Amino acid sequence: MKTLLESMAHGAVRCMYCDDSRGTDIDHFQPLAMAPLRVFVWDNHLLACSFCNSNAKRDEFPVDPEGACLLVDPTTDDPADHLFLMLRSGEYGYHTAKGEHTIRVFGLNRPDLVMGRKDAFFLACSALRDWHRLRQEGDPEADRVAQALRDSPFVDVVHSITRLAPGLAATVVGERTIPAVGQWRSVYGG
Structure with a gap:
């Protein structure tokens, strides 16, 4: 089982x-x-x-x-x-x-989960920007970055980022991450 x-x-x-x-x-x-x-x-x-x-x-x-x-x-x-x-x-x-x-x-x-999700948030924003850049360059490593994001602990953080309302997204993830979030939604859904 x-x-x-x-x-x-x-x-x-x-x-x-x-x-x-x-x-x-x-x-x-x-x-x-x-x-x-x-x-x-x-x-x-x-x-x-x-x-x-x-x-x-x-x-x-x-x-x-x-x-x-x-x-x-x-x-x-x-x-x-x-x-x-x-x-x-x-x-x-x-x-x-x-x-x-x-x-x-x-x-x-509990404190360990809260800290883990806070860290995962900053890492996910960075990885999303990296994924977006690699994808724009046609680098096949973009697929590996995307897989790592989907397999990461606290994947709920990634899901929450992609579900942010458009008006709120820039405030939460920052302007530099917005294009990556938009691209992620178009490829993997929100």
């Missing part, structure tokens, strides 16, 4: 929750203590790092009064519907109760 989950993970087989550490554990999204028969349900198995699985989430599974799960489910939910990343600070904010509970349960704003 772990091999199949790894084959579906992006890039360097990152944790489905924090997107930083390598996914080394199989997490039962709905804990088996709550629903033992879900051990046989494929989409209840997610690749997670040991910190998110064993130290952060453990058997937590908050639900609303109707019993609906209050965690972002990476198999069905678009995290951007519930969470937003403040690129310069590296912190997550939330749009919904699912987002709020997900940040709390997985510790998504």
